Amino acid sequence: MTVEAFAPAKVNLTLHVTGQRPDGYHTLDSLVIFVDAGDRLSFDAAETLSLTVTGPRADGVPGDARNLVWKAADLLGPGRGAAIVLEKHLPAAAGIGGGSSDAAAALRGLARLWEVDLPEAAELLALGADVPACLKPRPLRMQGVGETILPGPEMPAMALVLINPGVEVSTPAVFKALDRKDNPAMPTPPGWASAAVMAHWLGRQRNDLEPPALAQAPVIGAVLAALDDTPGCLLARMSGSGATCFGIYETNEDATAATDALRRARPDWWVQAAVPVSM
Ligand SMILES: C[C@](O)(CO)[C@H](O)COP(=O)(O)OP(=O)(O)OC[C@H]1O[C@@H](n2ccc(N)nc2=O)[C@H](O)[C@@H]1O
Ligand SMILES: Nc1ncnc2c1ncn2[C@@H]1O[C@H](COP(=O)(O)OP(=O)(O)OP(=O)(O)O)[C@@H](O)[C@H]1O
Structure with a gap:
């Protein structure tokens, strides 16, 4: 079997x-x-x-x-x-x-x-x-150093575009280069009626690892700008310690159109349209 x-x-x-x-x-x-x-x-x-x-x-x-x-x-x-x-x-x-x-x-x-x-x-x-x-892959809130897993809110319909510019970023080096370690926690995610409302809420939150990762790999700035420039992009942000960034879109059509355009413009980047899954 x-x-x-x-x-x-x-x-x-x-x-x-x-x-x-x-x-x-x-x-x-x-x-x-x-x-x-x-x-x-x-x-x-x-x-x-x-x-x-x-x-x-x-x-x-x-x-x-x-x-x-x-x-x-x-x-x-x-x-x-x-x-x-x-x-x-x-x-x-x-x-x-x-x-x-x-x-x-x-x-x-x-x-x-x-x-x-x-x-x-x-x-x-x-x-x-x-x-x-x-x-158990599904929307969740991660706390502690990664051991505390709380259920996340129900997610609205949305599509994403992931871009990796081909630069490996060292996770320990990014954590080490953080200016401040004691940043404010995230407010409890409330759940949202649409991807646009969610993106607005996310826009007031942060990825604290983005500034040190950007200093290590300046191309991350170009990736975020490229995502931001695509029609329908509601929010562009880095994931984890980078260098992959994601854009959030209301529809699959917007994400697919952005993926096609970005692949044409940057054939050297890994560009992938995706939708959330729960398993
Ligand atoms: C940045 C995240 O991707 C966010 O989801 C994770 O916290 C990192 O997860 P990961 O890659 O599985 O991390 P690990 O392989 O456990 O740790 C790599 C290195 O990142 C740093 N590290 C990682 C997780 C954490 N909560 N604090 C840390 O300071 C440590 O220097 C550690 O030696
Ligand atoms: N199954 C695997 N897939 C990819 N890399 C692996 C794997 N197992 C070990 N590695 C090694 O781990 C290193 C980190 O790769 P990984 O894909 O886990 O990235 P990551 O950036 O740490 O992910 P994240 O920060 O989101 O947890 C790689 O450089 C690779 O040499």
């Missing part, structure tokens, strides 16, 4: 950095959604663990114990076997949780293959701060 799992991209609609713990990790308050762009994984029964990385974004992604998928398998079933194929579609080190979402999808898939229970959120932090959030 082949088990399959989808690893959707994570988008931080907001990302407020509210403090720093004595161990150096930062406390966050972030509204997170998942979208239908992502990686695909398959799992077959096998004596030993193996991982094959394929797909359009496989280049540079390790196919061994350095991969978060491998680490997830080791955490869930130490010493157990499975033949895993990871089809990469998401850019790596991009702020959209590629590795974390792959790890979470591996946990979901292998838990079915091996008929074992999923670990608790706190245990998953060892794999990455985004892994607890990625375990």
Whole structure:
């Protein structure tokens, strides 16, 4: 029996950095959604663990114990076997949780293959701060350093465009370069009647990692400007620690038209239209 799992991209609609713990990790308050762009994984029964990385974004992604998928398998079933194929579609080190979402999808898939229970959120932090959030992809509010997952509001109909300019941004370096660590938390997301009302609310919130990421990768400014310039773009913002940015649109038509235009203008950028998913 082949088990399959989808690893959707994570988008931080907001990302407020509210403090720093004595161990150096930062406390966050972030509204997170998942979208239908992502990686695909398959799992077959096998004596030993193996991982094959394929797909359009496989280049540079390790196919061994350095991969978060491998680490997830080791955490869930130490010493157990499975033949895993990871089809990469998401850019790596991009702020959209590629590795974390792959790890979470591996946990979901292998838990079915091996008929074992999923670990608790706190245990998953060892794999990455985004892994607890990625375990059950749906709109959520992430707090603590990533271990506290609260249900998010119901999202209005919307479409997104994701752009990655091909520059890898180091997450630790971006956190380190933050000017202030004790920024105000996010108000409770109220739920919204439309994408436009939501975008207006989001516009008054922040991604505190945007300024330090921009200093490290100035091209992020060009990406945000390019999104802002497309017809129907309600809000443009960076996700996670960058460099991927997203634009929010009312309709799929607007997002698809923006994607076509941006791909023509910047064939060197990864440009992807997407809609939110809950799994
Ligand atoms: C920026 C976010 O993507 C927001 O969703 C995440 O907080 C980062 O999640 P991630 O990439 O899974 O992060 P990890 O691999 O656990 O951590 C990478 C590095 O980022 C910094 N880090 C991460 C999460 C956090 N709450 N505080 C931090 O300071 C630490 O220096 C850590 O060594
Ligand atoms: N399954 C995987 N997919 C991509 N990269 C992986 C994976 N496993 C390990 N890595 C390594 O982890 C690094 C970070 O990649 P990842 O896609 O997790 O990005 P990220 O920017 O940390 O995501 P985010 O900040 O949103 O959590 C890469 O440089 C890569 O070498």
